[in-house]
Amino acid sequence: KAGVTQTPRYLIKTRGQQVTLSCSPISGHRSVSWYQQTPGQGLQFLFEYFSETQRNKGNFPGRFSGRQFSNSRSEMNVSTLELGDSALYLCASSLADSRALHFGNGTRLTVT
Amino acid sequence: KNEVEQSPQNLTAQEGEFITINCSYSVGISALHWLQQHPGGGIVSLFMLSSGKKKHGRLIATINIQEKHSSLHITASHPRDSAVYICAVRVGNEKLTFGTGTRLTIIP
Numbered sequence: 001k002a003g004v005t006q007t008p009r010y011l012i013k014t015r016g017q018q019v020t021l022s023c024s025p026i027s028g029h030r031s032v033s034w035y036q037q038t039p040g041q042g043l044q045f046l047f048e049y050f051s052e053t054q055r056n057k058g059n060f061p062g063r064f065s066g067r068q069f070s071n072s073r074s075e076m077n078v079s080t081l082e083l084g085d086s087a088l089y090l091c092a093s094s095l096a097d098s099r100a101l102h103f104g105n106g107t108r109l110t111v112t
Numbered sequence: 113k114n115e116v117e118q119s120p121q122n123l124t125a126q127e128g129e130f131i132t133i134n135c136s137y138s139v140g141i142s143a144l145h146w147l148q149q150h151p152g153g154g155i156v157s158l159f160m161l162s163s164g165k166k167k168h169g170r171l172i173a174t175i176n177i178q179e180k181h182s183s184l185h186i187t188a189s190h191p192r193d194s195a196v197y198i199c200a201v202r203v204g205n206e207k208l209t210f211g212t213g214t215r216l217t218i219i220p
Contacts, residue, residue, distance in 0.1 A: 033208070037153075043198060043210040056207040088153050101145065103155040 002026065004093050004104035012110045018079040021107045025072050025093030029102070031055075032074040034066060037088040037106075046089075049074055050096070078109075086111045115139065118199050118211035126219055131186040133214045135199030138180065145208070146173050146184050147198040155198075158184070191218045 005024040013019050025032050034046040045058040049068035066076040072093075078085055088108050092101040117136045125131055135144070146158040159166050159173040161182065166173050170189075175182040186193055199211040 035208075042212050043200070045207040045209070048207065055205065058207055090153075090155060092155075092157075100160045101147075101157045103147075103157065106153045106155075108153070 004091060004102050006089075006091050006104035006107050008107060009105065010108050010110075012112065013081050014112055015081055015083060017081050018077060019081060019109060020075055020077045021089055021091075021109075023074045023076075023091030023093075023104060025074070025091075026102055029093035029095055030072055031094045031096055031099075032068055032072060033092050033094075033101070034074070034076050035090045035092070036060075037090060038086075043090075046076065081111045083111050085109065115209050116199055116201055116211040118197075118214050120214060121212065122215045122217075124217045124219065125189055127190060129189050129218075131189050131193070131216065131218075133184045133197050133199075133216070135182045135184070135211055136180060137182075137199075137201045137209075139203055140177075141180075141201045141203050142205070143202045144175055144182050145200040145202075146182075147200060149196045149198060149213070151195075158197075186216075189218045191220050194218050 007022045031050045033048040037043045047066045048056040052068045063079045068074045088106045090106045092103045094101050115138050119134045144161045148156045161175045170187045172185040194217050196213045196215050198213045200208045202208050
């Protein structure tokens with residue numbers, strides 16, 4: 001069974017640009033969540049989706065948005081990029097919110 | 113103040129030693145996760161607990177709901193166990209909140 005796939009693995013953008021990251025969950029998993037990891041703040045929750053509905057949202061500005069499609073694939077978008085958005089963005093999927101998480105390898109975003 | 117506190121922040125031990133990493137949280141939770149992150153970023157979910165104790169190979173995780181405390185134990189530690197171990201809690205259906213992690217180094 002294929003694991004959680006995140007694309008791209010690496011991304012370099014300049015300030016003010018926008019970026020879209022993609023996450024394909026394990027087949028059959030309907031819950032997808034997104035996390036930001038930085039050296040200073042550690043792991044922080046961004047969003048959680050279940051069957052195309054956003055269940056929870058973390059304390060991030062409105063520049064961070066996401067969505068989930070009918071096939072459970074998810075995307076997150078960051079607009080008007082700032083230097084502080086440089087981070088590892090991780091996606092995880094699970095059968096439901098009460099089940100174990102399966103993480104992708106992440107997308108490392110560098111904003112210059 | 114982080115709602116999830118881990119200790120120690122850093123731990124260095126000799127191969128074969130018994131390892132304990134602790135996690136304390138401040139509110140009632142529906143689930144607690146132990147995660148392992150190796151250099152390079154990949155995160156593996158080790159355990160998800162809501163009560164009692166779970167064991168997988170040389171890893172054991174326990175949780176005491178009344179004391180709001182969980183421990184992760186590694187028996188017969190090995191250099192390949194060197195990683196950052198992260199505790200995360202979920203309150204009801206709310207978002208996961210993460211601890212700051214414990215960096216474990218096992219010396220051969």
